[in-house]
Amino acid sequence: MSAVTPARIGLLVDYLDEHGGYDDNILDALRLVFDEYAEQGIFERPVEFVVRAVQGLPNGSFRAVRDAFHELLDQDVLVIFGPWVSENGVALRRYVEDAAEVACITMGASETMLGEWVFGLPAGSMEEEPIIMATVAALDGCRTVGIAFEDSLIGTEYLRTTRAACADVGLRITGEVPIPQVESDKRAAIAALAVDKPDGILHVGFGLGIPGMNDALSEIGWMPSRYTTTAFEFAATSEWWRHQLAGWIGLDQYDERNQTGKEFLDRFEARYGRRPEYFWPLYCYDVGRIMAIALADARPLSGPGVKGALEKIKMLPAASGAPGTRLWFGKFIRHGWMGSEFLVARRVLPDGSRSVLHGTIEGLIESPQLP
Structure with a gap:
């Protein structure tokens, strides 16, 4: 044969x-x-x-x-x-x-x-993720947000749909700042968003623009609620990434x-x-x-x-x-x-040790694992 x-x-x-x-x-x-x-x-x-x-x-x-x-x-x-x-x-x-x-x-x-x-x-997609992200931010009590968007094809597509998503859930956008799609100094961008002290920051993009944002926020002593797209899934890849995303809430596909x-x-x-x-x-x-x-x-x-x-x-x-x-x-x-919950929202603990389930587009999730 x-x-x-x-x-x-x-x-x-x-x-x-x-x-x-x-x-x-x-x-x-x-x-x-x-x-x-x-x-x-x-x-x-x-x-x-x-x-x-x-x-x-x-x-x-x-x-x-x-x-x-x-x-x-x-x-x-x-x-x-x-x-x-x-x-x-x-x-x-x-x-x-x-x-x-x-x-x-x-x-x-x-x-x-x-x-x-x-x-x-x-x-996720550029059309769906902002809707879920904005909904979770509103459920968390945010009423105003600043947007940091990666200056790229992905970031600008996200920016368009994020504006509409924020309007739909009643979030007022206080400012929009472009950030590079690669690791860079974020202090000027963060300072621009901090002028109006919004309740939260929405980051949209592939994710390589996130490193340095926490450090820039710490430097000026301002740490609002922080949300991102499925860029959050980088948190699963290394301890370094969990440190960059410590305290952030973002979209993920893992639900235990x-x-x-x-x-x-x-x-x-x-x-x-x-x-x-x-x-x-x-x-x-x-x-x-x-x-x-x-x-x-x-x-x-x-x-x-x-x-x-x-x-x-x-x-x-x-x-x-x-x-x-x-x-x-x-x-x-x-x-x-x-299904409306093919993406869930998870949160990296402040110490960067792990992520926990936070909510979905249907609402926040009460869980013993949330400190």
């Missing part, structure tokens, strides 16, 4: 950490998904992950992302997970659509990157109440001997199941076949978000999350 060619799955990693790598739990979570589906007889063909990891925008270049996409096509992948960053996804969209060969599932937040071949499973996520972490721990209780492994469980189901249901097993199978996924319980979140795509549906 001739050997069976593996089904190749592409990973287009477009954001690398300070060591030039990416989270080890990503591939481990994806491998566990496909092993479980093989054990259940859902998808019997062997699977091979083809990874292209490059430094795209904001720290690197878009060209690296574009080249990585074409390299994955040359490797005969059937579906691509990535890119992750909106600025790369917006620029890559036309190349994906022109190729019309494989579907990309992106976690990027900009809806302008969605298309016939680009499916979104975003860690989610039973689907808890059961996956139980199995992950049994296999690997560690329990990574944060958003990435759960997100990868969700995107991994979407890809596995699409590969299993594709007729034929080709790029277009996988795209058609993705469009048939309905009501899949998600490990991400609050209990009740589900996954759903369709012929003209490219945003995969269902």
Whole structure:
């Protein structure tokens, strides 16, 4: 008998950490998904992950992302997970659509990157996150806010929708200041926001503009309530990031109440001997199941076949978000999350030690874990 060619799955990693790598739990979570589906007889063909990891925008270049996409096509992948960053996804969209060969599932937040071949499973979006963030700030008692927006494609998209979200919940904006999308001195920007002493600060952007904001606030002796987008998920990546986000409230996809996520972490721990209780492994469980189901249901097993199978996924319980979140795509549906609480608000404790659940768009959450 001739050997069976593996089904190749592409990973287009477009954001690398300070060591030039990416989270080890990503591939481990994806491998566990496909092993479980093989054990259940859902998808019997062997699977091979083809990874292209490059430094795209904001720290690197878009060209690296574009080249990585074409390299994955040359490797005969059937579906691509990535890119992750909106600025790369917006620029890559036309190349994906022109190729019309494989579907990309992106976690990027900009809806302008969605298309016939680009499916979104975003860690929030520029349209949704400001609504949740402003609602939580209002629930916390804020009546006035200053906005620090990263001076970038992402930041300006967020700024537009944040203005509307604040108006909808009755938050008065006292000032708006641009900040660089990379680490820089934030003292002038913070001083400008401090003139009117708003109840809170809303940061919008990718997140690399946050470092230094706490230090600048401490320097002038002003520490209002502070809110951010899913940039908050950087808090899960290192102690350094938790220090930068100490005291901040932001949007996240990890909710310890989610039973689907808890059961996956139980199995992950049994296999690997560690329990990574944060958003990435759960997100990868969700995107991994979407890809596995699409590969299993594709007729034929080709790029277009996988795209058609993705469009048939309905009501899949998600490990991400609050209990009740589900996954759903369709012929003209490219945003995969269902449910108003696919994003929750978490808070990093003042000492930077960990984050705790704070609330959702439906209200604040009373919990013994909140000090």
